[in-house]
Amino acid sequence: MLNFALRRVLMAIPMLIFISMVIFLLLELSPGDPLGDLPMTIPPEVKERMREALGLGQAWYIRYILWLKQFFVVEPLYWFDHLTGTHFADGMQRIISFQSRSPVFEVIAQRLPQTLTVVGLSYLIGVAIALPIGILSAYKQYSWFDQLGTFISMVGFSLPTFFTGVVLIVVFAVKLHWFPSIYDTTLVVRDWGSFMAQVRQMVLPVTVLALYNAAQISRFMRASMLDNLGQDYVRTARAKGMSERVVVLKHVLRNSLIPVVTVIALGLPGVFGGAIVTEQVFKINGLGQLLITSIYANDLPMVLTLTFIFAILIVFFTLIADLLYGVLDPRIRYE
Amino acid sequence: MHEATAQVRAHALDEAETVAASAGGGAAILPPDAPVRLARPRSQWRDVWDQFRHHKGAMIALVIFTLIVLFVLIGPSLWHIDATHVDIRARNKGFSAAHPLGTDQLGRDMLARLMVGGRVSLAVGLTAMLIAITLGALIGVLSGFFRRLDGPLMRVTELFLALPLLPLLLLMVTLFREPLSKHFGPALGIFLLIVTAIGATSWMQAARIVRGEVLGVKEREFVLAARSIGTPNARIISRHVLPNVMSPIMVAGALGIASAIITESVLSFLGLGFPPDFPTWGRLLYDAVDQMQMYPWRVILPGIFISLTVLCVNYVGDGLRDALDPRIRGR
Amino acid sequence: MLDRTDEALTRAPLVTVSGLKMYFPITTGFLRRKIGDVKAVDDISFTIREGETLGLVGESGCGKSTCGRAVLRLYDPTAGSISIAGQDVTQATPGALRRLRPLMQMVFQDPQASLNPRMTVADIIGEPLIEHARLTRDERTARIYELMDQVGLNRDFANRYPHEFSGGQRQRIGIARALALNPRFIVCDEPIAALDVSIQAQVVNLLEELQDRLGLTYLFISHDLSMVRHIADRVAVMYLGKIVELAARDDLYLRPMHPYTQALLSAVPEPDPDAEAQRRHVILKGDVPSPANPPKGCNFSTRCPRVMPICREIEPAFLEERPGQSVACHLYTMTAEPTAAEATAPATEPEPTQGDRIS
């Protein structure tokens, strides 16, 4: 198992470098300019000076290699220094965002909590709703509950979050004043009051995202449960005199979870990528918002770093999914 | 019930006779004067349709879907108001005889816009979905079937999953908008651009699912049987593998239509979509979101059309899946 | 090698297999280093004469199917050579192999799994015709009907799907498909294992009739010893990737020489309560070892009731001990040993040693 993981990790490295190069070229070739939002009154010479100050004058491969060095050498060194108090990275140029002229990783670190709390929590809640719904719809296949579940998840799937999010805001923030429409990223949970404030501001975005995730995962769960309910070992469990609860929630569930867990694991990188539209709608300035504003501003180092981290996560979670399969299913063991 | 018994009996008799014939010795196997009947196998599509008709949900969905298609195809030739005609005096009107579904902020007729918009949305949804699942199925099948391709193709899939969509789209539009417009005219050119853009960025899920499924089907004995006959791989895939992985492809397709319609609206929102005088459902929905409180029907109507289409496609897909599966069909 | 029947003696071998090995690699480590092999088929040789049926029996997992598939080059064998009707199968290029396919066909164990559920009977039987014969549609339809007649399927069923048939009928479809190209050699991989007793007889009779009429040659793989006794002319017994005994049918059933063959035959229950009550069984201990990790020496040494120290050290050679009866066992090579003499005596039920009985 360890070997398997190791091999996959090692194989992933050249591939990730290749991915990063593709992304770099893609960004390089796509139109737009980091100085795009400058007023038109700025003379061309000034603009050219600014471009050079951003390091845009060099050939693309030099910048790419520089970025690779910064990503794989300077940044890790810097964090190492940060933790141990050493000074290896002093004087080395970190990856700097064009837009804010600050180290990209610092901004990402700043954004991570928001994204993780809101998007991550909504994913958890989505999973937590999806599993029981999936289990119940499969156990009572073709019942009204099952039919309704199918209907709602299809509708949920076909409505964009820019629509459902605004509906929720209009109803619960504007009309009922129950929840705020804007997420306050500066809120620090200190006491009960601020905790409640945090909960209140998370309700709407989390709901929107959780429903969206739940719609999909519940479908998978249902299919998987149906597969397993017909298996022979279920009959064995019943023949042993186990109650339906034990049969369904122990025997069938554990088996059904195997494929679903991998689906869930593969959905996780999306959490880090952020839910761009929802973050936009609720002004949760998380990673999704960071990515989209950086793309608009053609903030190359930021976009490159973010997408590359995202790529790493995708590759990593694919690996995790493979390994989880082995952990959950004793039949599959990697030598 | 008598009928049922009669059938069983007839069946059993058939059976008894043929078996008796075969058991009866060499001579009985090939009657010398056996007329070679050249009756052509009956059309399978008839069976498929017969089964499909019995799926209640699918039939209702098919009827609604047909209605929607008729609405967008024939509608504009019956309802003569131009979808892009601006009538300032009739802005923001509610339901009325002149404008049965009201008008928008420029006084354009909503009914006409929904009809014309539906054409584009449906065309985009269906075509993009087709491209995505064709691509997904192709890659999935290749990587599931050929061990050596599996690694590289799955890495390519991961690569596509990791690509930032927006810059990619911007790049595609920049590179191809003009040549395509020149070749196919602005509307068709952009249509092609959009459907390939959506298709090219949404096949990955389907590819993964199909691959998993192919890995299973590949191990089934009938594939080995085909190999023992000497069927080349290409035909093993087309004849034996593909038909047996149809159902996940259908599911992916149904979901694909929904996401293609939505993606199209996001593209318009980003300026990568159709020219602004080209209404689409996604765009109508997006445009009206800000005014949702004052003119809720302007959001609800396109929303209903999108959801209805997706639901219908999903149920039709369900029905088709059952109908295409002879095992279920036989029941 | 001498064959019992004069008739068979005159016939030329159709299939010659020598030194066939089929290993499946086991890999590990992060460089996917090969650490060993599943020795599914480990150095076996035999010939099948034109018109003959060779039975291949053995326990589950001993490599019967692998052997059958390798003979048809559905797997690329690790070593050894196979020739069918004088044509080398092991070395054939893909194109040449495709041209050889009509010569050799296969009938599968699970009639349900080996038929594509989405194809009609006519399509299934017609597939080899499409692949190898240039026929018009009508000619093809005619041929399909002819084949259906041959295997006793009602022509009206041509448009039905496999699931609409009983197991026996499905197996007929599989046989018709195998017959479509007029093969000379058919590998039957447990064609009756999935069928009901009452249906098994139908299928076996059909195979026998076809052989008589079309002069087919069979490699009949089965673990049902009684059926093999019925259909085969000669029988090979496999254990853990190797043939341990190969003999003419009656010799094998009347005078099994290898202890494994003896145990196998003794384990088959008799449908006669009186006989059963009297009969003493050789009950083997334990399971078949894994082919990935076969024991040293004789493969059967871990379960053999008459194991000797040498068995755990040296692999016995496969030698012809009696005319037409070859066996791989040290009992016979070491003629000095008393046990060997005892075992050579014709005995249907050799006396098992005491410790090996559970009773």
Add this chain to the structure above:
Amino acid sequence: ERGMDGDVKVLYSQAISTMNPYLSSGTKDTDAASLVLEPLAGFDPKGEIFPRLAAEIPSRDNGGISEDLKTITWKLKPDLKWSDGSPVTADDAVFTAQYCMAPDGGCAQLARYEGVEKVEAVDPLTVKVTFTEPKPNPFTIFVSATAPILQKAQFEPCLGTAASSCTDQNFRPIGTGPFMVKDFKTNDVVLLEANPNYRDPAKPAFATMTLKGGGDAAAAGRAVMETGEFDYAWNTQVSPEVQEQMKAGGKGEFVSAYGTLVERIELNMTDPSSTLAEGERATAKHPHPILGDPKVRAALSMALDRQLLAELGYGEAGKPTCDLVPAPEAYAANNTSCLQQDVEGAKKLLDEAGWTVGGSGIREKDGKPLKLLFQTSVNPVRQDFQALVKQWWQEIGVDSELKTVDGSVFFGGDAGSPDTMQKFYSDVEMYANNFDGTDPEPYLAERTCNKAPGPDNQWQGQNINRFCDPAYDAMVVELSHTSDEAKRGELAKKLNNMLTVESNSMLPLVSRARFSAKSKSLGGIDLNVWDSELWNASDWFRVK
């Protein structure tokens, strides 16, 4: 009394990425920085200059501006303190100029320092700026929120290439303004607190300010007008109906003021046809085959109903205009000739020009249809305008094909993209632009022949429609030598008319106001279009 009104919450629909206005020229960033950093002088809502750190505004009368217009001398207020308590001196100003003009610093406000020969500290409270040429309008350097004074002590290590690695300085500049940065999260939120060393001990009334960024105009408006979560929202431009609905929320009101921002349609005077060789496409080499005819241009202008456009698109935040320079009063030509739609007149002009109505109702000449490609950036209002304009032009027999381009590309100026406004690979395009400060001279000077974007200048010029008239160029030169206010006004109006009502090479549509939302409980708002919108945050207070 300082700090007695607690917290004030401001929402910007674009998030603030830095507090250093020299490294970003986004309005959101300069606005935010203006709370902390101050220039020597600023503009008030009337567009008049007033002293901020300076004791008084230099003029020829008080001797601050030399006779030859080549130097300007500023005197600082005495006893000014940075928020860290250290004194503000002329050295800081000198340093600021050095900082921005450093060769590879990438200063975004370099235009403000254009023509500066040297900056010197005459004494601790006096700064003297010398220009290379006479400068009729010397109020660029150190004036307005785009050119504030930095603290030398803080920014000293950040000269030149080091500018971008000074994250802490850029995020937390030390200033003289009413607030100082407490916490800065880039592209998200800025937390500010009152500056204890602010020169007016009674101000600001608010102890803290939260400046949140992100979202869109509608959401920003909603947060102030309907849910009341925020006190002030910047640029809440939404459709007039939505404005009405938001007002009904009862929590706030909209504030608006007109500046120089004009939504216009530019008519391409050169041929953008893709059949031309790259490098010649949309350049002066090939005049536009259709729009080269002044009659056609006039007809296109006459077909428009600017009144309706303003009303539909902007409501309270827009008024129809025929001018490129609609303000300030001294420079505004106040043309009204185009405000009346005249479809018949337009048709007649086209007839005269030889464009006759063809079979499908579209005019043609020599078998060529009168068809135009009309592009603009993605924006709901612009798309509505496009639809309306298309229809009006259709009525006079002009067909148009609409195209939209993502704003970041359209305005991005990337020489590699065919879709930028500068490349102008279409027949007509619509966008809005304004000028900085109150003097239109540089703005008008951008329309000379040699400022046309083209391959030789990497498409960087601002003469978007490639208007080229030697008389115009000559008049621009004349303007640059004129210092008399009244004369300057006359010249500017003439130039304006040459571009608009006379040649119709550009069709101004709507003069757009700054349009923001404020909570009813927020007092002291005086919307300023000439400078930072937060220019008087020190005067804001909570209405009790």
Add this chain to the structure above:
Amino acid sequence: MVTGQRPILSVESLNTAFRTRGGYVHAVNDVSFDLRPGELLGVVGESGSGKSVTMMSLISILPSPPAENRGGRVLFEGRDLLKLSPPELRQVRGAGIGFIFQDPMTSLNPVFTIANQLMEPLRTHMGMSRDAARTRARELLELVGIPDAARRLDDYPHQFSGGMRQRVMIAIALACDPKVLIADEPTTALDVTIQAQIIELVRDLRRKLGMAIIWITHDLGVIAGIADRVMVMYGGQIVEMAPVRELFARPRHPYTRALLQTVPSVRGERAAKLNVIQGQPPIVRDRPKACNFRFRCPYRFERCDAENPPRFPVGPAHDAACFWDFDRDSPRLEARGLPREAAHA
């Protein structure tokens, strides 16, 4: 042979049907039999004859829908199992009647350890502590002859071979000392050498524990070796029931006779041609109104098409559902067979 004792399990006119898309399938029709303590009742019949469904109906373990009970009684320890409440039924399933299923490969839950699966019924029905259950689980594994039982407790099913898995299934069925053990083709999926091991094991266990066993198989050889009495099923009905020797010596139903003739042997005479039961087993779409076997029967005459034969007594403890009297080689004269209620007696 333990005769004359009160039956431990007694089934009266059991009927089970499946609801399918094409209508009902009557899988069990008026099945009546009883089982005496310590007895081994063999059940034979071809595939689809209703052997499994009958036995699963006893403890109501068929999924419903599609299965429906259509009447009958199953008396076990004086209670009708078909009328029990779910908890009572579970108690019987776990502790009263053990069940071994056909396919050892799929009948164990792949993701739980053997110990877990073995301890489950012990803890639920016997209320054992974790430790006690584990000890008992080890004893059970030893009982069914798994070497090194203590170590193998924590293995997963896939680590066991087919024969060992079937042993584990037997251990699970035996866990709570059931009075009745139902084995549904426990050796069909196994090799002959392993089958011989399992049969030996069951013989052994029976001697040690003395429970009554119902053994389903379609291998007449296995039946001949271990059964006391044999019940032959066809088309969802019992067509013949007799003590084992009697059945092999004097089969009195044409199906049984044909079945005994089709089987080739490894020892006896080798037939030149195998006997064939022509035709296919029926699908019973309706409660039978005529003999189900008539289309395949060489003895068919008019009465077979008109009536469904009841079980006629043909010898001591021997009955057969056929209108043909093989003793006299003529159609049977009796109008009625055994009364339904008495059929099991």
